Amino acid sequence: MNKQKYVDEYIHLYETGQIKFNKERMLLIEFVKRNILDNDEVYFDDELIEKCIAFGEKWYFSLTAFQKFLIAFVFLFWKKNGRVVFRKFLWMLGRGGGKNGLITVISKFLISELHGIEDYNISIVANSEEQAKTSVDEAYKCVKKHEVLQRAFKATLTKIVSKKTNSIFTFRTSNGGTKDGLRDGAVIFDEIHQYEDNKDVRVHISGLGKKPNPREFYIGTDGYVREGFLDKLKEKATKVLNGEARWNSLFPFICKLDDESEANNSDMWEKANPMLCEPRSDYAQGLFDTIYEEYEDLEEDPSNFEEFMTKRMNLPKIDLEKSVAAWEEIEATNREMPELQNQECIGCLDFASIRDFAACGLLFRDQEENYIFKTHSFVRKEFVDKHYAYSKTNSDNVKNQKKLAPIREWEEQGLLSVIDAPTIDPHTIVQWFVEMREHYVIKKIIADNFRMEILRPLFEEEGFEVEVIKNPRAIHSLLAPRIETAFANQKIIFGDNPIMRWYTNNVLVVIDRRGNKEYQKKEPVKRKTDGFQAFVHGMYRADDIQQGSDFYLDAISF
Template sequence: MISHHLIDDYINRWERKEIILNKDRIDLIEYLKRDVLCRDDLYFDEERISNYIKFSERWFFSLDPWEKFITPFIFLYFKEDDELFFEEFFISMGRGGGKNGFITTLATFFISPLHGVKHYDVSVVANSEEQAKTSFKEAFDTIESETAMQKSFEPWKAQIIGKTTKSVFKFKTSNASTKDGGREGCVIYDEIHEMEDRATVDVFSGGLGKVANPREFFIGTDGYVREGFYDQLMERCRNVMKGDNPDDDRIFPFICKLDDKEEVEDYDMWEKANPAFEKPITGRSKRLFNKVKKQFLALNTNPGGRLAFMTKRMNLPEEDVEKDVTSWENIMATNQALPELKNRMAIAGFDYASIRDFASVGLLFQIDGKYVWKTHSFVRKGFLQMVKIKAPIEEWQSRGLLTILDEPSINPLHIVKWLDVERESNGIQKVVADNFRMDLLKPLLEEYGFEYEFIRNPRGVHSKVAPIVEDSFANHKIIYGDNPLMRWYVNNTLAKTDALGNKTYLKKEEKTRKTDGFQAFLMALYKIDELEDNNLDGFLSMMDSIDF
């Protein structure tokens, strides 16, 4: 039997119900008791464990209980040959739990004389250079500001050198096709949920084993890539904890997540996903908790952000990826008085995907930080006779929101003539739409002298404007005026998120729940940043003052 007081303290706190653990961590404890702590051929290196904790708390910060629980297993060795028992560590938890800080202290310690292994190079690998530099920069800034640390470390912009051990701490990006593995003693893979396969790991792990005590750390929070490296690693770890693969027992899995999506409603359950929330919550953890709570409460008015919240904060992606665009309260908040639009510049957008039922066109203005949408729709009479639309179409026509056309298909000339009339009082910088009916619209737009752009991949547009859509609805920055037709369009739309986290705006029901006006709005929104002079008044006044 082996034991360590840091491990016992953490397990005892759980058994006394002072902290709440999720199922994966409970399974971890059972696995450790059953297959690891019962052995007599292993030992904890008490000196290195103590030195690491003292090193971290002197130069960086006090370790949280979860970090202290893991630490002894990082320095667990076979008695026979002093080789590591756990060579791989999988640490997964909600954002803000302190994973990167843990990496910072470990990486810096590994190249220090306290660790004492010559040429024990450490590389932090991430998808982007910015993410890879997170822990490196934290260590660099600390060393640069602490003169006493500079006796042991030499900080450079691209690497930190341990003077005694000649070890190097670097950051690298995860482009497996262009990188070669080195002679690292330790490789730390950050944000592993972005890895579609293990190609990057294969590259960087190739150099391990050339230096004593090789280690790999896989850290991150669950993401949107399914069946990728993260899911494969999760399955492997759970098999280890269940004892299904006794030959693969050299990985230590510390997985923190909600066990059920309903638990998000209970703040006490949040520590299942983020051990920084284990009681008592003080200091940084309290500030983080308040921030996460604020984000959770904001979901009441911005439900489109729930998927990201559950994934990033609770480490539990929801299976239901089809959501409303926003809450009905936010849709109703678009009923704001239209500001004065005369002589304003606009981006025009239209949706003419179907010529047999609905078509919509509109002008999008950006005024005082808000998006103002002036729109009109056309509906074919024959369609209304065939399909029962649960909406007051005739009333909306009487209010001038749409026009019912008695023709075999909607003539695209209606859209272009509406734009032509509108530009008598407004400047239309560009007309934007998808290219589905380009052959019908292009000649007319050219005939009437409009600059236009047809989007070949409208679903790609959706993913790019989705953050603007969510923020603008949530903060009531979209103005439709008193337009129940536009409110109907938005309410008929669902936001579907794919495996990579990209959003697509689709119809909730194909025949009767139309979304044309919202689709036209999205096309215009995609190009709103190209809007130049937003008000023609100054330009027109200047022109009047010139004596030609």
């Protein structure tokens, strides 16, 4: 039976209930007992483990139990040939868990004379140079701070060199096109959630094996790219833990919540971030306080929920494509419209297609910080006949179509106009705003660049100021926090407008790998979003609106 005090200590902390584990770490403990502790073909090099821990604690920081546990497996070897048992390591834990600090310690130790392998170069790779150089910069500052280390290492802003072993610790970006032929002893891939495939990874690890005991470290939190490199690595980790793959093909240390509901219990957060286990260091307590503040802020600003769950709790929502608001929040827009006569507003429209729907709108604000949206839609008869049975008599199929969008009912309520023509005439759109100008003060018209080469001259001919959003997708992520917070806090008023509620409920929020949000359609043809897109355009200039004050020409001193 293999004994290693830091491994035994970590297991003891869990088994005695002093720390909490998620199910992946529970499986890991059984995995370690089965394949390593009860395996007389492997051994822990306690001398290297102690040296590495002592090195880290002398020059960097006190190491926690989980960090010492991880270091132990870096120096696990086969008795028959002295080679490393694990070549690949996957470390996943919530943001702030100290993975970069730990990898700095291990990297600096591995290039040093304490490890003792000549030319054991280490590259740390990330998508951006700023992220990639984090550990190298930390190592550089440490060397510059201590004269003793300056005798052992030559440090620059781009690399750390051991004077005795000639080993180099440096950083690279993940563009692998020019990285063939590297002779690294170890490669570290940081923020692995951003990798869409393993193309760049293959290039960077192609030079491994030319030095003894090659190692690959994959570190980071989870992210927004699905079915990419990280998801495949997690699948492999699951197979390893369940005994469905070669046991030493990967050492997976995965910390995350087991269920989304655990985010509401701060006692469970250590499942995602082992740095938060009691007793906490000053750093860990500060980290806990920061995370708790972020959690409390979600009540007022729910737009950060995905970021909080993904980065802090290491548990991304499986379906990152969702509605812009809960139905209860959309229903809450059905409030009585305040008196808007002579109020200042932003005109806005969505006119992406001249053959189906177009939506016009006026966005107001009041002194209670409500966003009030008055809207009217224009739809082509041929389109609504085909997709919503506008002109047909009742049948089961017709009832289903009308249930999807009761166009005639909305027409009778004055919420839309049906146009019996080959296209929606741009003059019809402009005329609506001309009529609205008789009752409200329209500061300007905001629209995206679709059809504006036709509409802009018509608006300007009528004396309207026009602003064109050249890249409408770019403003979605910018406005998402404001829009989602306004829905959550019931600060949006559509009046009794079922078509506007329909538009909004049809919106699909798509989140890209950088966490940027875009408002798309849940279904491309029948579930229209034109009115909501017009609302978004108005929100782009919502701060320009005077809030709840009448505007009269005779009040101005000329």
